[in-house]
Amino acid sequence: MTTIETPPTQPGTVPDRGPARRLRLRDVAVVDWVAIVVVAFLVLAVVAPGLLTPYDPLRPDSNAILQAPSSAHPFGTDYLGRDLLSRVVYGTVRTMVGSAIAVVIGLGIGTVLGLVAAYFGGIVDAVISRVVDVLLSIPGLLLSMVIVVALGFGAINAAIAVGVSSVAVFTRLMRSETLTVTALPFVEASHHLGGTRRQVLIRHVFPNSYTAVLSLTALQFGLAILWISSLSFLGYGAPPPQPEWGLLVAEGREYVVSAPWLVVVPGLAITVSVLAISRVSQFVRERVLP
Amino acid sequence: MTRRSFVLRRIAQSLLVIYLSYTLVFAVLFVLPGNPIKDKITNPLNPLPEAVVKPLLEYYDLDLPLWQQYLVTLKRTVTGDLGYSLVNGRPVTEVLAQGLSETLVLASIALAFSVLLALGISLTAVFFPVAAVRNAVRVLPAVFLSTPSFLVGFALLVVFSFRLGWVSSIRDEGFVSYVLPALTLAIAVNAPISQVLIQGLSKAKGEPFVTVLKAKGVPAFTIAGRHILKNGSIPALTLTALTVGDLLAGATIVETVFNRTGIGLITEQAVREQDTPVVMAIVVLVSTLFVVINLVTDLLYPVIDPRITLAARRSPRQRRGSLSRRGRRQVVAG
Numbered sequence: 178m179t180t181i182e183t184p185p186t187q188p189g190t191v192p193d194r195g196p197a198r199r200l201r202l203r204d205v206a207v208v209d210w211v212a213i214v215v216v217a218f219l220v221l222a223v224v225a226p227g228l229l230t231p232y233d234p235l236r237p238d239s240n241a242i243l244q245a246p247s248s249a250h251p252f253g254t255d256y257l258g259r260d261l262l263s264r265v266v267y268g269t270v271r272t273m274v275g276s277a278i279a280v281v282i283g284l285g286i287g288t289v290l291g292l293v294a295a296y297f298g299g300i301v302d303a304v305i306s307r308v309v310d311v312l313l314s315i316p317g318l319l320l321s322m323v324i325v326v327a328l329g330f331g332a333i334n335a336a337i338a339v340g341v342s343s344v345a346v347f348t349r350l351m352r353s354e355t356l357t358v359t360a361l362p363f364v365e366a367s368h369h370l371g372g373t374r375r376q377v378l379i380r381h382v383f384p385n386s387y388t389a390v391l392s393l394t395a396l397q398f399g400l401a402i403l404w405i406s407s408l409s410f411l412g413y414g415a416p417p418p419q420p421e422w423g424l425l426v427a428e429g430r431e432y433v434v435s436a437p438w439l440v441v442v443p444g445l446a447i448t449v450s451v452l453a454i455s456r457v458s459q460f461v462r463e464r465v466l467p
Numbered sequence: 468m469t470r471r472s473f474v475l476r477r478i479a480q481s482l483l484v485i486y487l488s489y490t491l492v493f494a495v496l497f498v499l500p501g502n503p504i505k506d507k508i509t510n511p512l513n514p515l516p517e518a519v520v521k522p523l524l525e526y527y528d529l530d531l532p533l534w535q536q537y538l539v540t541l542k543r544t545v546t547g548d549l550g551y552s553l554v555n556g557r558p559v560t561e562v563l564a565q566g567l568s569e570t571l572v573l574a575s576i577a578l579a580f581s582v583l584l585a586l587g588i589s590l591t592a593v594f595f596p597v598a599a600v601r602n603a604v605r606v607l608p609a610v611f612l613s614t615p616s617f618l619v620g621f622a623l624l625v626v627f628s629f630r631l632g633w634v635s636s637i638r639d640e641g642f643v644s645y646v647l648p649a650l651t652l653a654i655a656v657n658a659p660i661s662q663v664l665i666q667g668l669s670k671a672k673g674e675p676f677v678t679v680l681k682a683k684g685v686p687a688f689t690i691a692g693r694h695i696l697k698n699g700s701i702p703a704l705t706l707t708a709l710t711v712g713d714l715l716a717g718a719t720i721v722e723t724v725f726n727r728t729g730i731g732l733i734t735e736q737a738v739r740e741q742d743t744p745v746v747m748a749i750v751v752l753v754s755t756l757f758v759v760i761n762l763v764t765d766l767l768y769p770v771i772d773p774r775i776t777l778a779a780r781r782s783p784r785q786r787r788g789s790l791s792r793r794g795r796r797q798v799v800a801g
Contacts, residue, residue, distance in 0.1 A: 311487040314754045316716035322738045326746050327495050403615055407720055410617050411735055426617055430724075433621050434629050444618030451613035 209460045215453035222269035232260035234267040234420050243436050253438045255428065261439065265446050268420035272447075275336035275414070276401035282340025283401075284394055287347020288387075294348070295355035296378055305348065312345035318404055325413045332415035335408040339401050350393055354386035361385075395458030399451040406447050422447050470776075477765060481758045488754040489544065492747050493537055508553060519556035526551060544751065550744035554736075559748045562733060567752075570722070570729035574714040576649040581657035582707065588657075589664035589703075593672060594691050605665065608658040616655040616717055620724035623647045648725045655717045656710045663706050667699035674698070701772055708764035712757040 222229055232250075238258035246253045252261035294305040312320065317339075324338035358364065359382055367377050406423030408414045415421040417428065422443045429439025508515060508523050515523075527550070528539055540550065549559035592604040627633050627647060634643055671677070672695055680690050718731030726732075730749060737745035768775045 307483070307487060308491070311484055311491050311754075314484050314488055314712070314757050315492075315750055316712035316753065316757075318716040318719065319712075319734070319750060319753060322719070322734065323492055323495055323746060323750055326738055326741050326743065399613060403613070406615055407617070410615070411719070411723065412739065423615070423617075426615075426621075430621065433625055437621075437625055440618070440621045444615060444621070448610070448614045448618065452609065455609070455613070 205460075205464075209456065212453040212456035212460070215449060216457045219269060219273065219450055219453070222266045223273050226263075226266045226269070229266045230260065230263040232263040234259065234263040235418055243432060245436070246438055252442045253436065255436075255439055256432060261425075261442055264420040264425055265422070265443055268422050268425060268443070269446075271332055271415050271419065271421040272402055272406060272423075272450075275332055275339075275405045276398055278333070278336040279340035279343065279401040279405065280394055280398050282337060283343035283347050283397060284390070286341075286344045288351050288390060290344070290348040291351025291353075291390075292355055292378070292383065294352045295359065296374075302352075306352070309345045309348050309352075312342075313349070317342045317400075318407060321404060321408060322411075322413070325408065330413045330416070332409070332419075332421065335405055335414040336401075339404045339408070342404070343397050343401070346397065347390060347393065351386065351390050354389050355382055358382050358386040392458070392462055395455060395462075398458075399455045402447060402451050402454075474766060477762055481762045484758050485751070485755050489541065489747075489751050490537075492750045493540070496743055496747065497533060497536070515553075515556075523551055523553065523556060544748075549748040552737075552745050553742050554740050554745075559744050562745060563730065563748060563752065566729040566731075566733045569727065570715065570718050570731060573645055573649055573652065573718060573721075573727070573729060574711070576645050577652035577656070577714055578707075578711070580649050580653035581660060581710070584653055584657045585660040585664050585703065585707075588661040589668055590691070590696075592661075592665050593668040608661040608665075611654050611661075612658040614654070616651050616720045617724050619654050620648070620651040620721055623651060624725065648721045648727060651724070652714060652717050652721050655721075656713045660703050660706050660710065664700060664703040667702055668695055669699075671695045671699035701768075704771065705764065708761050709757075711760045712753060715753045715756065 218229070236259065238254070238260075241250065241254045241258040243256055244250055244254045244258075250260050250262065252265065254260055255264070290305055290309075294302045315323075321335070321338035321342040324341055325334060328334040328337060355378075364377060364381055367381050368374075372380070405414060406421070406426075409421045409423035410427045412424075412427060415424055417424060425443035426440050429436070429443070433440050508520055508527075528536055531539070543550065547560070549563070551558055552562055588604055588607055592601050592607075595601050595604070624647065628635065634640065634647055638644075676698075677690060677695065680694060681687075685694075715730065718729060719734050720731070721727075722729045722731035723735050730752075733745065734749050736742070737749065
């Protein structure tokens with residue numbers, strides 16, 4: 178089950194989005210600018226990590242072991258003298274790609290199941306709905322741990338596990354959105370204009386019910402970052418010495434008293450990215466695509 | 468639908484969900500390629516002692532087809548026999564009993580903390596006289612939601628145990644030792660409750676009855692505490708019941724950080740060592756607790772809010788559009 182609730186749309190109403198306005202740069206709030214800059218850095222760290230840091234994330238340096246943050250190493254170094262900034266920057270790829278895989282799995286399977294349940298109704302709907310109920314009665318993190326037991330450890334397996342665990346949330350929302358839109362008058366009208374059920378579903382119902390599911394995607398992406406780093410913190414994700422945010426925290430925990438930056442920096446990297454990503458997605462939803 | 472049949476139907480539904488969650492976990496663990504129990508017992512790289520292997524092989528009937536293994540273990544689970552750990556051959560019930568009370572105490576304290584935190588945050592965010600403070604506090608739930616609990620845990624541990632020396636990180640000091648882990652867990656799970664409570668309070672604050680109370684000269688404090696809080700907290704109550712599962716799952720991280728021997732740490736070890744029977748038992752336990760607590764909350768609604776009746780009639784369209792959780796919301800609304 179998820180910690181984020183999306184309010185269901187009431188049947189019979191189309192969400193009022195207000196008159197469309199052009200987005201002006203000076204109307205963008207400072208918080209949004211900060212979030213946009215953070216996301217830009219995340220993208221840069223994924224695409225070209227070498228631009229952000231001169232050090233190799235895996236190369237130890239026996240002359241610089243457990244150094245506090247300084248101008249040479251802005252985030253300090255770890256117990257092998259590896260530069261923490263480089264490890265955090267190079268770790269971005271693993272966390273982000275893992276979360277993206279997880280969300281694609283959840284979104285893909287959830288959308289199909291939700292549409293199928295709402296479209297076929299009856300026994301199919303009952304079966305899918307019961308499975309969703311069951312999946313929601315097991316906490317997401319625990320469910321992904323069960324799947325990790327079945328699949329084995331590793332970055333990809335952790336991502337798949339998190340993805341499968343989020344299928345239920347997507348299915349539930351897609352199903353209820355599809356049912357809501359199906360009840361609207363314009364759908365009845367397109368039936369009367371001669372559209373077959375399948376045509377109407379794919380051409381009219383699906384596009385109109387998809388926006389709510391897309392906004393859930395952004396929230397789930399943030400959640401996936403948290404879950405994947407939790408799994409790798411526990412040691413089920415990417416194996417060392419690869420840098421991954423949760424793993425960096427786990428490696429740093431032995432030195433949490435003498436070198437707290439080893440835990441704080443990767444931990445804050447997670448918090449800041451999740452906050453920035455959800456802020457930017459909210460901004461895009463409300464201002465860019467109103 | 469009468470009240471009694473509603474109650475009976477909800478109980479039957481809950482039992483079905485528990486049974487299905489058992490089946491689902493069995494399917495995930497066993498139907499996927501490979502048989503973890505067999506692999507584990509007969510792993511050539513990590514041989515178990517002969518004395519442990521033989522009874523385990525006999526107990527799990529590994530020569531039977533999968534569906535018979537399913538029936539055998541299901542029958543035993545129903546009778547309270549959860550099988551044996553693949554790591555040390557001890558009964559799973561014994562392994563779980565060891566950590567259950569510890570985790571239940573931790574989760575209860577954490578639940579109390581998160582309700583207090585949610586009340587504090589939402590009351591400040593809605594009623595505090597200075598707008599800047601209200602807006603600052605409003606951001607807190609989002610920050611809590613975005614912070615991994617291991618970061619919160621280590622931060623609390625470093626500040627209060629190592630720097631200030633208020634709580635020992637090793638010795639068991641009774642209730643005091645629970646404060647930091649429970650606070651960590653509470654920060655992790657309280658955010659959605661706070662968010663819903665802020666929404667509920669803001670909505671109730673604008674209702675006409677508040678204006679009436681003001682006009683009658685009721686003090687603002689009484690209005691907030693006695694009227695707005697009561698009216699605005701029903702959805703938050705539902706959500707509080709739903710966080711029980713998250714509390715138990717979150718205990719995995721928190722108990723690892725604080726090194727406390729509870730269900731969470733047992734889960735962490737069982738997953739690491741792929742101790743399938745223990746993992747299965749934990750999932751069934753957590754999902755049972757979750758379902759039971761939600762059932763009790765559902766049945767308690769009329770006690771909390773007399774306007775709610777359990778046997779609310781639903782129109783056919785609504786019924787078609789309801790999964791159980793949505794359905795509950797409609798019953799509440801009705």
